Amino acid sequence: MIKSINPDNSNVTTTKVPNAHKSKGRLMQNSHKNHKSETYDDLKSDFSREIFSSLESYLPTDMLTISRAEKVKYMSNILLDYLPPGMRNRDQKQREYRRMILSNYKPRHQEIYVVDPTTFFVPTFLKAIYDNTEESIRSIVSEPAPGIFTFEMFQPHFCELLISEVENFEKWVNQTNFQVIRPNTMNKYGAVLDDFGLQTMLNKLMESFICPLSKVFYSEIGGSTLDSHHGFVVEYGKNKDTDLGFHVDDSEVTLNVCLGKQFSGGELFFRGMRCEKHLRTETHPKETFDYFHVPGRAVLHHGRHRHGARATTSGHRVNLLLWCRSSGFREMMKYKKDFSTCCAKCYQEKSKKMLQSIEEVKSVNNTHFSFSCFSF
Template sequence: MWQVQRHKEYRQKILHLYKPLHQDLYSMHPSAFFLPTFLEAVRTNTEESLASIMTEPTPGVFSFAMLQPNFCDMLLEEVENFEKWVHAMKFKIMRPNTMNKYGAVLDDFGLEAMLNQFMEGFIAPISKVFYPEVGGGTLDSHHAFVVEYGKDRDVELGFHVDDSEVTLNVCLGKQFSGGELYFRGIRCENHVNSETQHEEMYDYCHVPGRAVLHRGRHRHGARPTTSGLRMNLLLWCRSSVFREMKKYQKDFSSWCGECQREKKERQIQCVKATKLAFLRGGGGGMI
């Protein structure tokens, strides 16, 4: 509880003292933030219109061109401005999560309301269609941050799952090589360390302005950014309804790759046992 209180005070102090560089970022301006193709698809809001702008390179991972280059630049400059300010103020910056030592939580310096509209207006319509089984239709909170990879920053990120139902990951720039996002199958809590099947392996190369959307439980990591500086916007979208329901569920075969595999295995065993019983019962040679 002490940490929660401390974080609340930290956020309030910043909100009170920090002067934004780009005021335009702090309220939602869809046509300035999003590419026309993306906006059109979300406004039409049908499964067909959304699917038309997306690729699904591996099951459950969707990629699409999303952000205006100018929005990416403004957000990068705002984050850099905030970090400079935090440094000048001799504040101890709170980093995005337990794994990233560089980057900043966007919700901490005034972007929370805009990012909430970002999620509700532009991510929820997509996740409702593509991730209904993990609470994609009932997203109600978020954690938004920017991560920084490169020289004098984080280099890579180990294999993990996110504390989210649905994660949006958008590359903001700048120039870099490496830093591919690798995927290793979707797993429930019970199976988070189970083996990866060959067909579950997929590597994605970041392109500035382009988004990747995946379930939080889709295991992934980031390969080393070998040169330059790479910054990505992460929006962890959560559903309190899904988290509550999950407590009473044991079978996650609608989305967990390992639950699915076990279920299939059980069915095969069941068919085998039935056949065997039939043979033993003198059923004849029809099998």
């Protein structure tokens, strides 16, 4: 039972909050249109802060006035109900892993743990985001190939600080013999930035500085509803990874920014978008595009856009990657059967079937016309 007490101690009301361990929490079918959700910017949770802001407007009416802490508990239990048991265990292990790091690792550059727009971003990028119009966004972006967007993003000094922080983390890992989890199954080097305290900064980066772009360029794949991320740094060069095989990302939208240093090679090669079924199908010549990294410059692309990285032949290349995801879009995709809008092969097959159908209709009409000619 939760007690809500007015300052004068009058009109004491009690609200029963369902215990999610005993029964599944419920949400309203329709949102409370005039309800203003609380701010969750300072919330430390494994779920995106935007999820809580959105869910709050769907809470049962008698729960809108309870404390924020109880709302968070109630909504968290609802979200956990949708996680498979195996994923819950995995998330619990991840929380313990991160707690272990955060309680022992000492950051080198505290100033990069909170977004400071004027020191992070180049002026042209910042102005476009603050103007917040489609025209301003498009004015700073180039589209060298369909669906692939490039733009100047980070200040050189920020790139240097982030590289230095990653190097400091790697030094701590080596000194303590800590068993670190690498960014993904393909990279043997690099670090997950969320693991050592940069999760809040990256979440702000996604919400306030990537979403305005993805809303313009990727609205059809959840670009305006990004609510979670996986942020990491990868390293290529001598005694590091050299290249990266052909793959797609576990994201709706991927941000890839070269941080430095001096290097040769390492080009990204893109080979068209595919659904899971057609992942390894042939590439059409028009889908072929190579991108050359420049420190501070970002490339934004669809997560299902097939790509890889050629060998870094000399020097040391460091890149920041942010896999941005939309839980709403992923839920919708569970019921989707037509992927022709995001898979060239599906589009080709759909077009072929449409042409066949048209030819069949023409054939039937011609046959009908022939019989009509002999009916006099």
